[in-house]
Amino acid sequence: EPEVTQTPSHQVTQMGQEVILRCVPISNHLYFYWYRQILGQKVEFLVSFYNNEISEKSEIFDDQFSVERPDGSNFTLKIRSTKLEDSAMYFCASRALAEAKNIQYFGAGTRLSVL
Amino acid sequence: GENVEQHPSTLSVQEGDSAVIKCTYSDSASNYFPWYKQELGKGPQLIIDIRSNVGEKKDQRIAVTLNKTAKHFSLHITETQPEDSAVYFCAASNGNYGGSQGNLIFGKGTKLSVKP
Numbered sequence: 001e002p003e004v005t006q007t008p009s010h011q012v013t014q015m016g017q018e019v020i021l022r023c024v025p026i027s028n029h030l031y032f033y034w035y036r037q038i039l040g041q042k043v044e045f046l047v048s049f050y051n052n053e054i055s056e057k058s059e060i061f062d063d064q065f066s067v068e069r070p071d072g073s074n075f076t077l078k079i080r081s082t083k084l085e086d087s088a089m090y091f092c093a094s095r096a097l098a099e100a101k102n103i104q105y106f107g108a109g110t111r112l113s114v115l
Numbered sequence: 116g117e118n119v120e121q122h123p124s125t126l127s128v129q130e131g132d133s134a135v136i137k138c139t140y141s142d143s144a145s146n147y148f149p150w151y152k153q154e155l156g157k158g159p160q161l162i163i164d165i166r167s168n169v170g171e172k173k174d175q176r177i178a179v180t181l182n183k184t185a186k187h188f189s190l191h192i193t194e195t196q197p198e199d200s201a202v203y204f205c206a207a208s209n210g211n212y213g214g215s216q217g218n219l220i221f222g223k224g225t226k227l228s229v230k231p
Contacts, residue, residue, distance in 0.1 A: 004158070033218065043159065043204060043221040056218055091158050095217075102147045102208050102217035106158035 002026040004107035006092050012113045013082055021077045021110045023092030032075045033093040033104060034067065036060070043091065049075065082114045117142040119207050121222025128195050129230050136225045138205035139187040145207040147217070148181060148188045153202045153224070162203075163190070195229045202226050 005024045013019050025032050034046040048055040049067055066078045075094075079086055089111050093104040118141040128134050140148075146167040151159035165172045165179045165188065172179050176195075181188040192199055206219040 006158075031217075035219075035221075042223040043206075043219075045218040045220065048218050058218075102219070103149070103161060103164065104217075104219060106151070106160070108156070108158045 002105075004092055004094055004105050006090075006107035006110050008110060009108065010111045010113070012115065015084055015114055016081050019079050019082055019112065021079075021090050021092075021112070023075045023077070023107055024073050025075055025092065025094030026096075026105055027073070028096060029094035029105075030097040031055075031095045031104075032067075032069070033095075034077045035091045035093065035106075036088040037091065037109075038088045046077070046090075079112075082112075084114050087112055087114045117145055117207055117209075117220040119205060119220050119222040121205050121225060123225060124223065125226045125228070127228045127230065130195060130197060132195055134190075134192045134195050134199070134227055134229075136190045136203055136205070136227070137187060138189070138207075138222050139185075140207040140220075141186065142207070142209065143183075143186065144209045145220075147208050148179070149206050149208075149219070150177075150179060150190050151204045151206065151221075153204065155201075159204060192227075195227075197229050197231050200227055200229045 007022045032049040037043045047057040047061045064080045089109045091109045092107045095104045121138045149164035152162045153159045176193045178191040202224045204224045205222040208217045208219045
């Protein structure tokens with residue numbers, strides 16, 4: 001069964017450093033999402049991406065965050081200058097265009113630890 | 116914006132018993148309600164979903180009910196098994212076909228433990 005893959009599984013970085021989290025969505029999907037989950041809290045929406053541009057973003061997704069689809073397969077989330085509070089599990093999700101329902105498929109996540 | 120509340124936060128049942136998890140939502144425009152199961156070290160996996168034009172949906176031991184008037188929906192697991200132990204998340208969105216991008220708003224999750 002096709003799946004969303006995310007790398008790395010765990011990223012450790014120093015505060016103030018830039019990190020790039022990578023995702024390979026399911027190949028025929030056209031909507032892409034990033035969510036994050038701080039330990040013990042709910043999964044929170046960050047951003048959605050369609051047709052090579054951001055469709056929606058939450059208040060969390062400030063100027064320190066950016067997303068990119070650099071080629072036909074990868075979808076990346078960049079945090080320019082990490083803060084301690086960016087430590088969380090980051091999930092990528094994707095869905096097909098021709099869906100009567102909003103079925104989103106999630107990757108296993110990248111655990112980001114900011115020291 | 117949408118807010119989803121989920122209860123209980125933890126639930127412990129004996130194998131074979133039923134488990135019920137409840138969620139409420141605030142935005143009447145929400146029309147799609149999925150449930151996700153998250154096992155340790157894995158991403159959320161969709162287990163069942165329901166649209167607002169349906170009141171109930173069942174898939175083997177799992178069922179979901181929706182009360183649009185009261186803005187709440189519930190997950191029912193019957194004949195629970197140890198492998199049902201996981202964290203369960205409810206979510207809501209207004210993702211219409213051809214419409215909005217449908218970002219999911221999640222509840223806080225319920226940690227279900229099924230004791231053999």
